[in-house]
Amino acid sequence: MSKRLNALYGWLLILPAVSLLAAFTHLPAVMTLLASVHSTPRGTRPPHFVGLDNYRDMMADPIFWQSLWNNLIYALATIPVSVALALTMALLVNRSFPGRSLARLAFFTPTVLPMIAVANIWLFFYTPDYGLLDRLVGFLGMAHHNWLGERGTALWALIAVAIWKESGFFMIFYLAALQQIPATLREAAALEGAGPWTCFRRVTLPLLMPTTLFVLINALINAFRMVDHVVVMTRGGPDNATSLLLFHIFEVGFRFWDSAYAATLTVVLVTILSLVAALKFHFLDSRTHYR
């Protein structure tokens, strides 16, 4: 087949997907960028060009900084813990033992439940005094606590929900990867006298590296994208202690009706995620080489 015909086929094949992608990702992204340098249209007042005013307001907005900071803590806490737990779970249920299917189901269940519904159930979990958590804590002889109502614990309570929700999803990826590791590799290591821990560290873990990267980056995206539980459980409170970036955007855009400022915040979020994207391609590329 000629090169030109090949290229034509290529274009025709990608055209439907690419035009839809452009319509719902690239075009709106550009529109958002434009909106961020204009004022918010209100009533009969049309938008007008304001330059970097919205960005200047953003620098002076303490809630933006708090949300950004919260989001960083949220990401730094959810990502390593959920990935480590996912790996642990995968290792645990990769071997056969009585009730393995049930354990897999237990880990995976949170993934398929709608966040909007489980957030309400977790609300009960955290209810002071008669909630499940306070019951457990009380059973251990410790004092009751208003988990979602104190600024010291509220964000951590949401982090726990996110970890619970995500670990099982990542576990599936690890499980698939683990089953692909040839048993002979480990047997060889064992023959050379490597203990199970050394074997894990020297053989299994390095072989899981590509999966770990894939999962890490997905976890990072989710850390900036998941806000349903914030909406249900705390609405960003107390005093913005649990406000995350996307929640702040949602609030500014659909509660305050300040579409220009919401666009400005969106530009920041998109920039952060684009940096992540750049990292991702870098690592995915090296992963391909690895393969």
Place this chain on the structure above:
Amino acid sequence: MFISLKRMIAGVTLACGLSMAAALPAAATDLSFYFPVAVGGPITKLIDGYVAEFQKAHPDIRISPVYAGSYQDTLAKALTALKGGDAPQVAILLSTDMFTLIDEDAVLPFEQLAKSDADKAWLNAFYPAFMENSRAGGHVWGVPFQRSTVVQYWNKEAFKEAGLDPEKPPQTWDELVAFGHRLTKRDAGGAVTQWGVQIPSSGFPYWLFQCLAIENGVVLANEAGDKTDYANPKAIESLQFWHDLSARERIHPSGVVEWGTTPKDFFERKAAIIWTTTGNLTNIRANAPFAFGVSMLPEKVRRGSPTGGGNFYVFKNASPEQRTAALEFVKFMTSAERAAQWGIDTGYVATRPDAWETPAMKAYVAGFPAAAVARDQLQYSVAELSTHDNQRVTKALNDALQAVLTGAKSPAEALGEAQANAERLLKSYR
């Protein structure tokens, strides 16, 4: 499946009936009506019933109710649709959204619709306390429909156990504190098993704080909605009182208290006195496993509570025929009989005095006197906090309240900052 099938049949029958009606010479007027309830549930059925009844009387008008979720979702939907060019013609939105809707140039003042004497009389039939959140700049922008106010619920059994008269709720702040001490129970280890009093502070703490502020004699915003008074010393004092209930008196749970779990806390005997909306009356009546009472809130220098809830709005994009039809519909929905029925069915406060004179309401109140407490409190009620750029200006206050209740800032500091914030936001509206 069964239910939805029945619904579908009902829908089809209705649609057939309507299309037959539409075939008559007069062209039908279509109205889309946004209603703030999450889809489904008993409220939806009530509204569907009212709409069907209305259409029977007005075969030339077709109403399509849209159940749009929470109040905030409904506003979000209405404004997004407005920007997209297909706003509803009629909607029930928060009374406090009035300034937002005016600033978005979305709604019509009712004087432009209600021109006849009968129509004007109808506009004057509602409780003045509810109309406070319906007027601005000399116009009426909203008509009260599902309105509420904050009341005090108390557990009579807990009062008896604490040696208090179960028929006498606290009438003043001092009594609230004194009773609270008697009602707060601790186990051997010193952990609290029952709090004396609980005032929720998640989500929209400004509404509950307004109770305290009003009772202490300060109104937090002016009528024009362009000036707040957050840092008034009396407001600071009120917040100090709320803060001290937990931090100093230790008769109130600490931190931010979840609104959604407050009724459950009451049922679980975790809190002996709670402040919450009249809209909870039906729920509490159905689920409290003990005898309970409902009363007005206690006073400091005066009684008082803010009103709350939703008003009817008519949108500007409605055509002249749609405007006439919308007025008919709103009048129908807010008539004395319907206001009474709506109050009985839902626990909201019937919005006009003559609704309380209807036989249905009289019978209801005779059997359940607590239902009238909210009405009696109306004479002391004040408009719910509402300003231009409302969500932001109230958020400034909400954040300040939560900062104080979680011990991060002092009342004077937090309210001072909130006031400065509100000033900055409201300056351009004056």
Place this chain on the structure above:
Amino acid sequence: MSGLGRSSPIGPAMAGLAAWLLAALWLLPMAFALWTAFHPSAFAAHFDPTAPLTLENFSRAWEAAPFARYFLNTSLLVAGVMAGQMILCTLAAYGFARFPFPGAGLVFALVLMQLMIMPDLLLVENYRTIKALGLIDSIAGIGLPYVASAFGIFLLRQTFKGIPRELDDAARIEGCGPLGVLWRVYIPLARPTYVAYGLVSVSYHWNNFLWPLIITNSVSTRPLTVGLSVFAATDQGIDWSVISAATLMTAAPLLIAFLAFQRQFVNSFLRAGIR
């Protein structure tokens, strides 16, 4: 598989115990949901083994919203989105994998942008687009922004690239055109990827909330999650019994599907090379 079990650095008995403990911890919220769903709401916070069992919460949840219709809507949505994704992503992945054209690298990088900038983040602008297309309040309107999926294109491209060229050539010699080759060779060989991607897609769209909430207005288009928001904290406070019943009800199909097909899912992930 038992041979692989030795990969665990922990002793077998300990590992089993740890698995059980962790699973129990993970199931705790669900166990609570089960408890409250099957007991009267007065027992929601009292774990009394003698508490009476009831199905009333389920009937109340069922009546609180037209869930049968919502199940149908969600099924249509999920099936429609998946069908669209499968077709568009297959074509695009095939194009990227086998038909090099000038600028393909750049276009592919632009496609991958969507992995980060999901349509959820651009709510306001996307609403405008859907409005311009006249698709507000339709199931197509909920699904359309997601139909072209970068994740799907990426996965399928990887899989297609791994398929030996010889098979491709053999089919061509037998007289297949490019689409024939796709249909005869690539799609059958990529089946595990389709299954794995299908699982991810279904669980995402089954649970998506914010966008459907904004874009739908009526019972005939709303998906389950929006129906579930009936129970989100309201004026009247939270009734956990009904929420739990509704949650179990709506999640049941996915849970049962996972239970039934979990081995296939895991194997698909394994063979799809998503690692």
